[in-house]
Amino acid sequence: MPLDGWSLTLLLIVTSFTSALLAMGGLYLLPGRAAARPARGIFSLGEDDIVFLLDGDRIVDATPAARLLLDQGETGAQTGVEARLFAYLAAQFPGLRPQLEELAETGSFTCTGGGPRRLHLRAEWCEGLTRLTLLDPEAEGQVVTVDALSFRAATDELATLRAVMEHAPMLIWREDPAGAVTWANRAYLLRAAEGTDDLGWPLPALFASDHRKAARQRLQHSTASGGQEGWFDCETLPLGEDLLCFAVPADATVQAELSLRSFMQTLAKTFAHLPIGLAIFDRQRRLQLFNPALTDLTALGAEFLSARPTLAAFLDQLRDRQMLPEPRDYKTWRQQFTEMESGTPGHYEETWTLPSGQTYRVTGRPHADGAVAFLVEDITEEITLTRRFRAELEIGQAVLDALDEAVIVFSAAGVVTMSNRAYARLWGTDPAATLAEVGLADTLRQWQQACLPDPVWSDFPRRLGARADWTGAVTLRDGRALHCRIAPLTGGGLLVGFSSASGAGNGRHDLGLVGIPA
Structure with missing residues (x-):
């Protein structure tokens, strides 16, 4: 059937179209050739996707949502965006770092983070670059609307x-x-x-x-x-x-503690050579500082004191070791320490006479910060010397009282230090019974009033000042004659004695009471 012009033209068009389709089909169906897939670009996703593209630890690019995430994680310190990214990922996905280091071999992996959100992270190896995609499974397919306010x-x-x-x-x-x-x-x-x-x-x-x-x-x-x-x-x-x-x-606090520790060590070294026992208790009433003398005086072991005992335990140990005077009421005695601990004015001071014969002087001083310090001093020798001196004074006074001669003794300052009974009977006054100090001038005036006028009295002050042996005679107003003598003593003192002139030859000194005129 012959073809006209339009039919021939239509045939040529169909033939050309068919050849093109075959050619295209042959391109995709050739054996041994895989179908080519277009590479996925980082921006092929939506703007709300959080995707990072990294070259090692350096961020090459990121989606707008990913950039916003980095901006929200801004710390204000001089650190890079990479540090902020890995800080965020490490908090969400523990153990992520070792997996990223093996990504070139594994090609890709997906992990789920901890926390209530349970985020997903997809890591892919793309021709030398690392592609990280962060997904929130709860937010997928949801539209969150928030008003402006x-x-x-x-x-x-x-x-x-x-x-x-x-x-x-x-x-x-x-x-x-x-x-x-x-x-x-x-x-x-x-x-x-x-x-x-x-x-x-x-x-x-x-x-x-x-x-x-x-x-x-x-x-x-x-x-x-x-x-x-x-x-x-x-x-x-x-x-x-x-x-x-x-x-x-805490540098300032540590420096203050070091300074305090150094000061305490200095105090400890200083107190270590003191013969007085020292015990310092803090406001909680625990022992904070003690010296070796305290262990020697109280017989308490260093281990016990180093354990920082309380004040009550410290006193109880002293009582158990008989290092305390046993009071009639131990609770009342302890109350004194309680009052001192409460910060009442004054301080505690007491002399402890121990059963062993030792004598301690214990002084307690409270401080404003609540601490309290105790000083324990062994005064056994001091007390012994005091008692011995007092006994010697009593013996000397007894010797003077046994004399018939009226004797009075003045110190270097001209103050009466002692007199005997014969002197009190003769002059009608006892200087020892007077609380006020009796001086030489007052005593000399008293003598002159009780005696007749005599040139001896005008020369008497000079004789006393010469501090030399001197004897003389004076007459009382009742007519009795007195033998008077002055004898200097060691240390600047003076002894003045009066005896009856009538009895001087036979050794008898009958000195009666003298009435001193007003």
Whole structure:
């Protein structure tokens, strides 16, 4: 059947179209040739997808949502976006770092993070680059609508919290169960950046793991360059499986403690050579300081005193070892210490006479801060000497009282120190019975009033000042004659004696009572 022009033209078009389809089909169906797939670009996803493209640890590109995530994680410290990214990922996906290092061999992996959100992370190896996709399974297919005021309030609160954390003067950081630092505030990052020009991820651990053993502990930190060293009071709080750590600078406190310790050591060395026992109790009434003399005087062992006993236990031990005078009422006696502990004015001072014959002087002084110090001094020799001296004085007074001669003794200052009974009978006065001091001038005036005028009395002061042996005679107003003598004593003293002139030859001195005129 012959073909007209239109039919021929239509045939040629169909033939050409069929040849093109066959050619295209042959392209995809050739044996040994796989169908080519267009490469997925990072921006082929939606704007809400969070995708990062990394070259090693360096971010090559990121979606707008991913950039927004990095901006929200801004810490304010001088760290790169890579550090902020890995800080966020390490907090959400513990143990992610080793998996990323093996990504070139595995090709891809998917992991699920911890926490209430349970985020998914998809990692893929794309021709030398790492492609990370972060997915929130709860938010897939959902549209979250937030009004402008609520969003603004949330944003302001976030800014406030971030400013508080970044301007906090203490070091704050977060650790995972393995002890790796997953987040840190500005103070921590600035401290970690000292001595180094490049602070990367993972963040260095400034402190050893000792702070995880106790809720509060003092730690020491020095930078890598060794240029700065500091002390911190560290406190940890559990945050799920992680730890939230706080480190407050404590250099001033440590320096004060070292100064106090040095001062206490100086005091201890000084008190170690004192023969007086010293015991200092703090406001909780525990022994804080004692010297070796206290162990010698109280017979308490150094082990017992080093255990910081309380004041009550200290006194009870002294009582058990018979180092206390046994009072009639031990509770009342203890009440004196209670009153002293309460900060009442004055101080406690008492002489303890022990059953062993020793004598202690115990002094207790309370302080304004609640502490109390006890001084224990052995005064046995002092008491013995005092008693011996007192006994000698009593013997000397008895000897003077046995004499018939009226005797009076003046000190170097011209004050009457002693007289005998014969003197009191003769002149009608006893200087020892007078509380006030009796001087030489008053005594001389008394003598003159009881005697007749005589040139001896005008010369008597000069004789006393000459401090030489002298004898003379005076006459009482009743007509009796008295023999008077002056004898100097050692130490600047003077002895003046009066005896009856009539009995001087036979050794008898009958001195009666003299009436002194008014």
